[in-house]
Amino acid sequence: MRTDRSWMHLPRRLPEYENGVIEFLNASFSKVVVGGQIRCPCKRCKNRYWLRRDEVFDHLKALDFVENYDEWIFHGEEPLQTQLFIEKLDKGVSFMDNTDELLNDTFRNGFEGSTGVEDGLNDEARKFYKLVEDGKQELYPGCKRFSKLSFLIRWLLLNTLHGISNVAFNDLLELLKEMVPEAKNPLNYTDSRNIVKDLGLHYIKIYACPNDCMLFRKENDQADECLKCHTSKWKPCEENQSQKKTRKIPAKVLWYFPLKPRLQQVYLCSKTAEFMTWHADERPKDGYLRHPPDGLAWQKFDSLYPSFASEPRNVRLGLASDGFNPFRTMSVAHSTWPVVLINYNLPPWMFMKLEYFMLSLLIPGPGGPGNNIDVYLQSLVEELKDLxxxxxxxxxxxxxxTFTLHAVLAWTISDFPGYSMLSG
Incomplete structure (x- = not known):
């Protein structure tokens, strides 16, 4: 159980407070230390800066802890909910994998599955609903712990967490099949990925020139060097002396998340599908500006393209992008650029929620793409044109x-440096 931390709210001059600070430092320096430093949780640093032990002690004595930092999550401590979960596991409490809850959480408790009698289903929707039905099947007769889908998700999670090779992954699946012949587990790693791919949340890895000159895709997919700067597509790697082989590792990889499946997913949930036409059916039209449909830009676009506006289910998107450092220390210069799409068909209380953001691209560092960001946007631009x-x-x-869905990129959102990059 977590120790009493009421001392954090005592006056700093009391010895109880000083003893508590020493307790905090001992616990922190036994867990997360980078270069002999930890994050300073004082009111000025606010866990942003890494300092030595004596400096952190001085700050906490002079400035006190940042407000509401009773859970030391930046100093190697698990949140309270996670600790309670682990304690229950230690006591032998069993937790069931509930795929229905997973899907309901994804679709904000609005997913109800397929009844099997729908007349308008297309092939993509059938694949999705089939996957949901698979999720309800027992892994083997009498198994109450795992369904087919929940087992597959757990298996792929362990594969990612522990870096299991595809060969080992396949061998373990074969071993499981020999142990439990009735199990409905997938045959191999490729089969597992294809099953999950039917959810429509897959990604595509595209190799890129380290100097941001081009992407190795389409007719240039098999090229080994950049056609502009002639830089190798691969990282330099040492030869394996035992097998006399070299393992080629790409120097830079772009992660692209296709847009079409994500837009289709929105309409597979009846409640979310109803909200997609809120801007046309339920939005108050009293002259006040509450939502982008109330603005002149939206209305001007409708007048220029009436065929698009005639179908309220067509999607208006906004694009936001900015660089960030994914590492916990700012002493490392690194800039990764996510490109996020925002669905403006949804009502004001939904469209800016994190679960409705659509990650489209993840442009790796270590340096920002600069004006060459248009090189990385090629796949998205092509898909938007097709939509x-x-x-x-x-x-x-x-x-x-089933209807024909169209989409348009209405505007972009960024600070001025990001705006200059997106506009070239």
């Missing part, structure tokens, strides 16, 4: 019909 001209067949759960 504008051709569209994608989408099943609307709320109306039980």
């Amino acid at each position: 504008w001209t051709v569209g994608v067949q989408t099943y609307d759960k709320s109306k039980d019909e």
Whole structure:
């Protein structure tokens, strides 16, 4: 159990407070230390800066702890909920994997699955609902602990956490099949990934020039060096002396998350699908500016493209991007750029919620792409063009019909440095 920390709220001059600070320092320096330093949790540093032990002690004695820092999560301590979970596991309490809860959390408790009698289902929707039905099947007859899908998700999670090779992954699946012949586990790693891919949340890895000149895709997919600067596509690697082989590792990898499946996912939930037309059906139209549809830009676009505006289910998107340092110390110069799409069809109380953001690109560092960000946006631009001209067949759960969904990038959101990059 967590020790009493009421001393954190005592006056700093009392010995109880000083003893508590020493207790905090002992606990912190036994867990997370980088270069002999830890994050300073004083009111001025606010866990942003890394300092030595004596400096942290002086800060805490002079300035006190930052407010509401009773859980030392920046100093190697698990949150209270996680600790309670671990304690229950130690006591033998069993936790069931509930795939239905996972899907309901993903779709904000609005996912109800397929009844099997819908007339308007398209192929993509059938794949998704089939995966949901698989999630309800027992892994083997009489198994109450895992369903087919929950076992697969747990298996892939362990594979990622422990860095299990694909060969070892396949061998373990074969061993499980020999132990429990009735188990409905996938045959191999590729089969496992294909099953999860039907959720529509997969990603594509695209190799990039280390100097941001080009992407190795389409006709240039097999090239080994940049066509502009002639830099190698691969990192320099040492030869394996025992097997006389070299393992090629890409120098830079772009992560691309296709947009079409994510837009289709929105309409597979009946409640979310109904909210997608809120801007046309339920939005107050009293002249006040509460939401982008009330603005002149939205209305001007509707007047220029009435065919697009005639279908309220067509999606208006905003694009936001900025660089950040994914590492915990600011002494390392690194800039990774996520590109996020925002769905403005949703009501004001939904569209800025984190669960409705769509991560489109993850541009790796260590340096920012600068004006070459357009090189990385190629896949997204092509998909947006296709969504504008051709569209994608989408099943609307709320109306039980398949329609052609179109989308448009309405605007971008960024600070001035990011705006200068996005505009070239």
